[in-house]
Every structure is written in C-alpha cells, then in structure tokens.
Amino acid sequence: xxxxxxxxxxxxxxxxxxxxxxxxxxxxxxxxxxxxFKGEKVEVSLTANPRSALLLKHQPEFxxxxxxxxxxxxIPEQQHRQKFVIEFASGRPxxxxxxxxxxxxxxxxxxxxxCADLRPMIQDAALTAPxxxxxxxxxxAVAYSTQADGRMDTLPEFTDYFILYYNKDLLAAKNIxxxxxxxxxxxxxxxxxxxxxxxYGFVGRGLRNANVVLWTSFLLGTxxxxxxxxxxxxxxxxxxxxxxxxxxxKLMRDCAPPGxxxxxxxxxxxxxxxGRAAFWIDGVGFAAPLEDKTRSRVAGKVGYxxxxxxxxxxxxxxxxxxxxxxxxxxxxxxxxYYVQWAVxxxxxxxxxxxxxxxxxxxxxxxxxxxxxxxxxPREFFDTLVKSASIAxxxxxxIVPVTEFRDTIGAALTNMVGGADPAAELKRATEAFRxxxxxxxxAT
Amino acid sequence: xxxxxxxxxxxxxxxxxxxxxxxxxxxxxxIVPAGAxxxxxxxxxxxxTLFMSxxxxxxxxxxxxxxxxxxxxxxxxxxxxxxVLRTLYFTALAVILPMLFGTAAALVFNxxxxxxxxxxxxxxxxMMATPVxxxxxxxxxxxxxxxxxNWLLTQLGLPPSMWVYDARTxxxxxxxxxxxxxxxxxxxxxxxxxxxxxxxxxxxxxxxxASAWQAFRHITLPLLMPFLVVALIIRTIDALKAFDTIxxxxxxxxxxxxxxxxxxxxLQGFAYYNMGYASAVVVVFFALIVSLAALLLWTRNRVRSx
Numbered sequence: 149x150x151x152x153x154x155x156x157x158x159x160x161x162x163x164x165x166x167x168x169x170x171x172x173x174x175x176x177x178x179x180x181x182x183x184x185f186k187g188e189k190v191e192v193s194l195t196a197n198p199r200s201a202l203l204l205k206h207q208p209e210f211x212x213x214x215x216x217x218x219x220x221x222x223i224p225e226q227q228h229r230q231k232f233v234i235e236f237a238s239g240r241p242x243x244x245x246x247x248x249x250x251x252x253x254x255x256x257x258x259x260x261x262x263c264a265d266l267r268p269m270i271q272d273a274a275l276t277a278p279x280x281x282x283x284x285x286x287x288x289a290v291a292y293s294t295q296a297d298g299r300m301d302t303l304p305e306f307t308d309y310f311i312l313y314y315n316k317d318l319l320a321a322k323n324i325x326x327x328x329x330x331x332x333x334x335x336x337x338x339x340x341x342x343x344x345x346x347x348y349g350f351v352g353r354g355l356r357n358a359n360v361v362l363w364t365s366f367l368l369g370t371x372x373x374x375x376x377x378x379x380x381x382x383x384x385x386x387x388x389x390x391x392x393x394x395x396x397x398k399l400m401r402d403c404a405p406p407g408x409x410x411x412x413x414x415x416x417x418x419x420x421x422x423g424r425a426a427f428w429i430d431g432v433g434f435a436a437p438l439e440d441k442t443r444s445r446v447a448g449k450v451g452y453x454x455x456x457x458x459x460x461x462x463x464x465x466x467x468x469x470x471x472x473x474x475x476x477x478x479x480x481x482x483x484x485y486y487v488q489w490a491v492x493x494x495x496x497x498x499x500x501x502x503x504x505x506x507x508x509x510x511x512x513x514x515x516x517x518x519x520x521x522x523x524x525p526r527e528f529f530d531t532l533v534k535s536a537s538i539a540x541x542x543x544x545x546i547v548p549v550t551e552f553r554d555t556i557g558a559a560l561t562n563m564v565g566g567a568d569p570a571a572e573l574k575r576a577t578e579a580f581r582x583x584x585x586x587x588x589x590a591t
Numbered sequence: 592x593x594x595x596x597x598x599x600x601x602x603x604x605x606x607x608x609x610x611x612x613x614x615x616x617x618x619x620x621x622i623v624p625a626g627a628x629x630x631x632x633x634x635x636x637x638x639x640t641l642f643m644s645x646x647x648x649x650x651x652x653x654x655x656x657x658x659x660x661x662x663x664x665x666x667x668x669x670x671x672x673x674x675v676l677r678t679l680y681f682t683a684l685a686v687i688l689p690m691l692f693g694t695a696a697a698l699v700f701n702x703x704x705x706x707x708x709x710x711x712x713x714x715x716x717x718m719m720a721t722p723v724x725x726x727x728x729x730x731x732x733x734x735x736x737x738x739x740x741n742w743l744l745t746q747l748g749l750p751p752s753m754w755v756y757d758a759r760t761x762x763x764x765x766x767x768x769x770x771x772x773x774x775x776x777x778x779x780x781x782x783x784x785x786x787x788x789x790x791x792x793x794x795x796x797x798x799x800x801a802s803a804w805q806a807f808r809h810i811t812l813p814l815l816m817p818f819l820v821v822a823l824i825i826r827t828i829d830a831l832k833a834f835d836t837i838x839x840x841x842x843x844x845x846x847x848x849x850x851x852x853x854x855x856x857x858l859q860g861f862a863y864y865n866m867g868y869a870s871a872v873v874v875v876f877f878a879l880i881v882s883l884a885a886l887l888l889w890t891r892n893r894v895r896s897x
Contacts, residue, residue: 230861237650260651346736356844407735407756409845415734424736547652550862561846565758590652 180277185482186215192486193232193243195469196222198436198504199306200247203490206498210489216482229253236262241474244483245490248302250292251467251543252550259547263301263472269484270300280488281511288539289508293470296545302470303491304508306433306499309535310365310465310542313420313428313438314451318347326453330369330395333427333456337403340426349403351425354564355412356557357550359396363560364542365429365465366392369458375552376544380588384556385570385577391459393560393569400564409564421446429455431467432532436503439523452531454538464535465542468508506532547587555580640870648867661871670847671872674855675879678831681762681851685769685830690823692770693777694815698807700778701785715775722772726839729768730755733840755841758848765849768836773829777822784818785811820891827887831880852876 194200200222207218223231229252235241236257248257257263269275270282289304312333314326318340327333337349353359364375370388377383400408405419413430417437420428421444441447455464471490473483489495496507497515501522512518519529543549559576563569644662647655665671700711717725732738733754741751754764792810801809834853837843843850843858850858856876860869 226862233650233864256651262651354845355842356846357842405736406751407753409758410756410841418734418737422737548863550858554858554862558846561844565846590649 180274182214182277182485185479185485188479188482189217189219190245190479190483190486191243192218192220192245192247193228194220194222194247195225195228195249197225198433198502199469199499202498202502202504203495206495210486213489214482214485216485218486225249236260236474236476239476241476244474244477244479245486246472246474247305247469248472249467250302250304250470251541254292254295254302254470255545255549256547257472258295258297258299258301261299261301262475264475264477264480265299265301266303266473266484266487267300269473269481275481275484277488277492279493281493284493284509284511286508286510286536288466288536289468292466292468292541293508302472303487304468304470305491306469306505307508307536307539308431308433308467308469308505309532309539310361310429310455311432311531311535312453312455313430313435314453315420315423315426315446316449316451317446318423318426319451326451327427327456330366330456330458334395334398334403337399337427341403343406346405346424348405348419348425350399350427351404351408351411351416351419352400352429353412353416354400354404354409354561356561357553358412358557359560360553360557361465361467361542362429363392363396363556365455366395366458368463368465368540368542369456369461371460373461373463373540374544375556376546376584380544380546380584382577382581382584384580385573389573390570393563393573396560397563397569401566409561431505432535433503433505435524435528439503452525452528454531454534463538463540466539467542500529500532506536546584547590548583551583552580555583640873643867644870644874646867648865648870650864650866652864654867657867661868662875664868665871665875670850671852671855673847674850674852677762677849678851678853681766681833682827682830684763684766685773685833686823686826688766688770689774689777689826690819692774693822694781694819696774696778697781697785700782715779717772718775718779720772722835723839725772726768726836729836730840733764755849756845758845761841761845761849765837765840768840769830769833772836773826777826780818780822780825781815784815788814816894817891820887820894824884824887824891827883828880831883852879 194203204220204222207220210216211218222228228247229249232241232243232246232248233253233256235243237260241262246263248254248263270280285304286307289307290300292307293302293304294300312326319326319336322340324336324339327336333350340347340349352362367373367375367389370391372383372386372388375382375384375389383389405411405424408415411419413434416425416428416430417434419425421438423445435450435452438444438450439447454462456462471487473480473487477483491508493509493511496509497512497518499505499507500512501518501524503522503524513529513533519526522529544552546552555576556573559567559572562572645656645658647657647660696714700707700714704710732740733756735741735751735753735756738754740754744751752764753760755761788811792814793806796806796810832853833851834857837849837851837854838857841849843854852872853876856869856872859865859872
C-alpha cells in the first residue's frame, strides 16, 4: 500500500495549480495567434517591382506583428525566374516564400509541385487570421492561382490587366472619340500620326518576346481568343491569328514611331510620357510614372480606357503574380504567416492607391475614401473594374512559355518589317509545335 | 651537352631515376590539393558538360540519354547557324576596328604635344567603365526619337538613324559600343610597344633618306608586330565572349538579328532551361574558340620566328 508522502502531495498540488495554464495553452493551439512563431525567421524571394518594394517597405509591420524575422530579396524579373527555377530544381531552395509570375511559371511550378498546397492552411483556423477573408479575392484571380488538378499553390497577389492609355490633349485637338473597336483604334491612330511633328498615333511593344502580349490582346477579340486549344494544340496560324497579326502589323507599321520593333514597355512608356504617342496598350502597373509631374509631360492628361473590342469578343489580357510557400521549406507555417500578411487588405489597398498595380482582392476597389484620395482619376479605377470583368489569360498555360514568346515574337517583329503575317505565323507555328509536343509528352 | 653527360659518373646516372621515384613518393602528395582544385573546377565541369550534352535534359523535367542527337540538331538549327555567322561578323568588326583606331591613337599619343597626359587619360576612360552601365547609357542615347545621337545627327543636317532598332544597323551599332569601350586597351598595348622600340633603326633610316611612311611600314610595324598580335588575341577573345553589352542593349533583337552564340546559349540554358542542348552549344563554341586561339598562337609563333 502506498503512502501519501509530503513530496507526492506537493507534486499533486503543483499539478493542480498548473492545470489552468495547460488548458489555456491547449486552447491557444486552436485559436489563431500572430505571435505563435515569434523568434523564427523566413526567407522571401520576390521579383523587383513596385509591389515588392511596398512589401519590403512595410516589412517592419509584419516583424512587429509576429516577431518573425524576414530576410527578403527582390531581383529583376528575368534573373529572378532563373534563380528560383534553378533553386527549386536543386531540391534545396534558399527561400521559404516565393513570388511567381503566374503567366510564365504557373504550369512549371505546378507540374513539379515545387510549392505547397495552401488550401489546408487557409482552412486551418489556427493558422489563418480570422480577418483574412478568403472570399474577398476575385474569382478570376483565385482561378488563375489554382492549378488544373485543383491545388492552390500560390495566393494571388496582383492581377495585371492590359488597358488603353490615351493622351487626352492629342485626341481633343483632332476631336477624336475614344475608340470602341480595334478597327476604330487603327483609324484614330492613323489620323493622329504626324511624323513631321514626331507625333505618333500608337506605341506598343515591338521587341521580340515582349510583343506577343500585344498580339494576344488583338487575338482575344476574335472568335478563337486563345493561342492554345483546351487539349494544348497550337492555334497560332489560324485565320483569327492572322487577323490579329495583320492588326499588329498595321498599327506598328503605320502608326508607331520608327524603331519600335526594339521597344519593350519601358521605351513605350518613355514615348508616351513625352507626349509623342496618342494611344498605348499595356499593363495597368505602368500607370504610376505617367502621373508623376516631375517625370511625365502628360501627367494629368492621361486617359484610361478598356482595351477595344475585336470582331467577335471584348476581352483584355490578364497576367498575374502569386505568392507561394516552398514545399521544401521546414518553416512552412511561419512562411504562410508572411504570405497572408503580404496579401492582406491593407497591403492590397496600398497596391491600388499607389498605382503599383491592380490587387487580387476586390475590397480595395470598394474603398471609396482611399480612391478619392488617390492621385489617380476616377476613370483609372473604373477602367480596372471593367477590365476585371472582361479579363482572360494573355498567355497560354504551358511550360515553355518563354520559348513560345520568343518564337512567335520573332515572327511579329518580321511582320513589322513587312513580312506576310500568314507566312510568318505558319513558320513560327511549325517551329514551336515540336517544342510544345515534347513538353506535353513530358507532362 | 652530350659530352658532359657522358662524363658523369655511372653511379649518378643510375641513381637519378631512383632518387626521382623517392622524391615523387615523398613529395608527390604536395600536388594533391592543386590537382583536386583542377579536378573540381576544370575537369569535372567539362566532363559534366559533355555528359549533359548527350542528354535531353530540362531543368524541372526529366533526363533522357540521346547520344549525339543534340549535336545533330544543332547543325540543322538555322537559328544556331545564324548565330554563329553573326558572332563571326561581330567579332571581325569588333577586332579590326579597335586594332586600327587603337594603333593610330597610340602613334598619336607617342608624339609629344601639349596636354598629352590629360588627353591620354581622357582617352582611356571608357575602358574603366562597367560594361552594363555603359550599355544602359548607350541604350538611352540610341533611342530613335528621344536619344541624343539622333539629335546630334539632325543638328548636323544628317538623317536620323535607327541604330539598334533596325535589323540592318544593329550589329554595326553594337560594334560602335565595343570600339568606344575597347579601343583604349589596344592603344595602351601598342603604346607600350612603341615606348620599347630602339632608336637606332630610325636614325639609320633617316640617314638613308626614308620617308615617315617607309619608316613606319618597314621599321615600326615589324617591330610592333608581337605587341599587335597580343592585342589581337586579347581583342578576339573579348569579342567572342561579348555578352553583357549585347544582352542589355538588344537582348538579341530586333527579332534575332543580334543573337550571337552567347545570347543563343544563354536563352537555351536559362530561359528555355534546355540544359542538354545548351551544353552541346558550349562544346561547339569551345571548339570554335580553341580553333581560333590556336590559329592566333600559330600566327604569333610565325611572327616571332620571322
């Protein structure tokens, strides 16, 4: 028979006294706590752009909120893509959180399962803040972040729509209305082109690779719309594709500044900012410098409109970025904390009001007060909302996207030089078809 | 030599190989660190590149042995063959022009004139600039509507040029940047050569009534030849491996009109992630460089023996 000694009595008393604390701790594991991973460190790798700059600027907020230290880097787009692909392929990436361009790397990342499926963490009340509000993300953005097999391996961060920028003064001087169709756009641009004054009706991307998204902007207006069929067969030499090629050729040859076959978005932006071009079709993320009075001659005179309609449909190109958590990371949960903070409502509103780009959440567009205080006109925000309603992916969801852009892009460049669109697209399609077929076989 | 060797005592002649073996046994380990480094940073990468070139190997994808298929594909790939021609065209211009201008500049700077030191310093400044920074500045200057170069041309009453924004002018324009950047290097090498030339042959030629051109043609040029060959080798290697300037200014465009082997290789490896195919390009490019280097070294030896 065991006796109750003084020592066992003291132990039992200590246990009873500690019980409430243990119960509280157990309860805490069920409730969300921003400080849960205090003292941990996460590595974040982002593409250099205004949105990443905002995240880096406000990073101390996250560190203060969670006690998690963040080592963040932002690298120019092309180099960043190479870096993370090579690091993922090595099996030991140096980062826990990765920002990816969905229009370039979505399928590649999804196929290799490099990023963790975020759905279990989103659904876990202990890991996701109560005010996270997943339903706030636009349906299009969520679909863009979701892989074909249903895995959601990134959270949508930014959706980039192609919009029509126009110089209000130039249009007003010739009493030209905002074009509603691509044919009207061509007619207006031609009327506004006056090389003797170095004034051009249109400026757009001509540089190989970068130029493909302008061509797909036209293609989205045709009955075909896409560049690749649902069963991933190329549709780049069809009658619709040739029509889009001819529209590209006409605008770039007849209405764009000489030398624009070497223009990427930055040269287009410079030309437009100097008041040398009446229309410019490009991403919404390039709006901010246009309204900067210290750098732009057209600040306050920029008009914003949705991309004109084509002969069969009215769509605009959509691109986007997402933030994912590396499958190889040993700190997935703190990394998820960073991701949910990075795309919270406050940061997404910052994207919108600073002109850094269109957020993936819909709540910023409803924040009338912030929109009123923004340096952008109401027309800018209206254009974003309208564009969101007609947006479709501007590039095919295939692994060799860069090769696709290079091959088709070279054909488009040749068209500006006078080559026949049908022949060029046929040749480019023949050149790229084996690459796509090989890639699909590997899938 | 033969006599003195024969005069050595037999014991020494017999002992030498044994001593060498002994020496190798005791001290041979000293070459292990250097050997390991050579193995790790030269031999292994080369062997691995050859191994990769025999595979259809995509980053993030699978790996399949294809033997020589990548090489066969390479020699039927029009884009690659054009890139080889463009590389040779670019290299020829980017070597010949700096050689001519650099030599001429060296002859000028070898003479005494006021502020010569300052002029020399200004002349070599481009060589000190970072290639990427230089390329970005030139890109702005080449802009067909907003660039300063076309503004200057119009001020002179000349028509504007499309510079790097036209397939016909892109390579000569990129060569212009190379010439601006690297002519000072040739000038420095040749100037060093000129400073080391003896005075006597010139005095003799003057007494014999040789003209300035004859003195240059028959005395300066032959004596300078070893220095010119060194400059030629350095410039050829530099021009062949030119990448940063071209990539920053044109990324191989417009279209593929400035896509040299280096740009093609970079795109295959790091934009399309075709590591097997890119490795085959590396092997072929290496063979090309080795052939050119061998030709130049043979030329140098011919010059020396002459």
